[in-house]
Amino acid sequence: MNFRRCQVMFRRNSFWSVQQQTESGWVSLVTEDSTSPYEPLSSSYRTRLQDLAEELEDVDFSEAGNAGNAGNADDDGWEAEDEMESEQDDSELTFSKHTGSVFCVSLDPVSNSLAVTGGEDDRAFVWSVSDGDVLFECTGHKDSVTCAAFSCDSKLVVSADMSGLIKVWKVENKEEIWSFEVGDLEWLEWHPCAPVLLAGAADGNVWMWKIPSGECKTFQGPSCQATSGKILPDGKRAIVGYEDGSLRLWDLKQGNAVYVIKGHDGHQGALTSIACNKEGTLALTGSVDGQAKLFNTSTGKVSRDTAEQDSNSVESVGFCNVLPLVAVAYLDGTLAIYDMNSQSLRHRCKHEVGVVHLQWEEASAVVYTCNLAGVVTLWDARSGVMMSEYRGHSAEILDFVLNRDASVAVTAGGDHQAKVFCLQRPDR
Template structure:
């Protein structure tokens, strides 16, 4: 495998290769062609937003210690009777949200007023995955027992279901009605929806803990509990790059992110390290560590593990500047410049960070934490721009729309909330 040969040096290389846009094959096939063959898909680069100069403004930040504790949300959805584990916004219209919870239920509801559109029935355990497809026509949900449901949004009816082993993650294809999931058995499954035609991708004999389609729609990156990372060719069904040992992680992967043009991937692990990978070569081109400490394999003793290891919980790429965000279990949000592999800012939560998200077209990044708040940071200055509160328990997931005008959160208090993202510059 390419990922196992000599170029496994984990030192950062200032090489233009890692930041250039991958040139995809020409042609403009229909979505039907993509779904049937998973062949050449033309992906537009799109608008990468304002330049760094356009965003250069003076930002004094806010003093979070003077903020009163209050509910800043506009809408509260309260139909769940247990923890709400996951939330997704429909990407086409941003009018609907889907949430899944500890009560074995998933709901599709209207963001503007919280009105229930329909309940997704048939789950037998906590619903831990929920997501709309690229055109918001379908919604998929998965529970801890491995039951996966797909419903058509317009008709509010179930069109497909399947049961796999215990579910770890779920992801929709970027431009076709194709769904992929990972399981604790180590295998990943991919189906055309609703026909159910299936491919499986067999990893090592350990859980497939995280995974994502690449933007070209022809490849996927999957991380595993044993610290390995595999890049898969979706048409051929084979692993094109395998990173393990020195190139992989020393502990289970927790998260993966892909940049907008699909040239780079970030992987985070319980071993406290984050790695930057080139998707063309399968090589490690950057390593990000906490205070320069080398990654270490966690021990079984929970107390020792908590003291020595700070798991990476979430990673994300900025679309408009060469920056990444890394959220850690100790509450640290680290902003790095990927071109120099240097720490730009260290932003601190009081409790562990669960997830980080960048705005689509700005250098502003959101982080949610176990303290029940979402914070908004300016990555240029490292200053806190805003803090959104209202939950009485930890936030377990959140989503923002493309325009960065609406945010939906899911929390351990059994509620989902909608926030209007107003800032002084708007």
């Protein structure tokens, strides 16, 4: 097997895929006993894959490669190509305190001057976007830090690892003020206007805490992973998606499920991404089944199913704030732009590799993507034209975030680095 033409993709919600490049593009490799190339990994399988990755890092392929691939034009110049790709660095600043892949990044919402990153090295850092100086480290984690974010007022920051250990820190004095441990953590989110945390676990439970008092409420779902979640803008309801393809709208005050979407109306695989419009009246969900579903949050009625031909998983979804458009990013490298008024596909924007995450600008119809090639790309959703690209990572980008006016992007990469990019556009 040609190692250069294969890739293993991990996502924050514990799903995985193995892909091989063919003449027709990237295709998924399915083992004999698998029913889907995107089944959730147990902790033991995650450990085995991490051990395998570490072993491969120590293997010297140079001698065997020279002997076995002599005269192979396709393999000639690997080092030159890799060096050329890694030499281009469009970033203004590189944060290099992590010693493993950086899984998550968030900006403080008030000033956008601080970033928090979490990584495979069981560490999280709060640092300055302007100069990379570390304000403090979120210490004491026992596993990879996969969630890290600031509260709505930027006064608190949370860091959480895969084992389920959650810690909250006060930014002003850099002190830990609260901690809690749940089962294996799938996702975590701050309330949009209060010091309240919502988190989903592998056992299907969703937890809600007031910080720092620790007052707690739980929402019991089906007996499967709560793979994704989103608090609606009103702060009173939350949408939670599960491994079995169902989703529930929870009343956060009463603690009951307002409705359940499942079966034909639900997904046929685990949910990977949830987004809502700024009014909170519509929600969009993505799943490993390759579909995105648009539904009314008040009634639970599904108004639109979208699926790209031969697509294998939806990685990220999002709403445009200024036009009736939604974006859906697929693992096969497709970014699809849909018109909600006509309920039709408007543009199909292609990447050479899988898309990991997308984000719309707050005040324009420009959508940003990051991908497995380590590139941030800007797309004009009105025309479907690529506006610009930003490079600098030597491995995949696993997460990114824009500041308020979309002048800065901060990325988290598999090359153990976070980077700050200053974004330039011809129209501003």
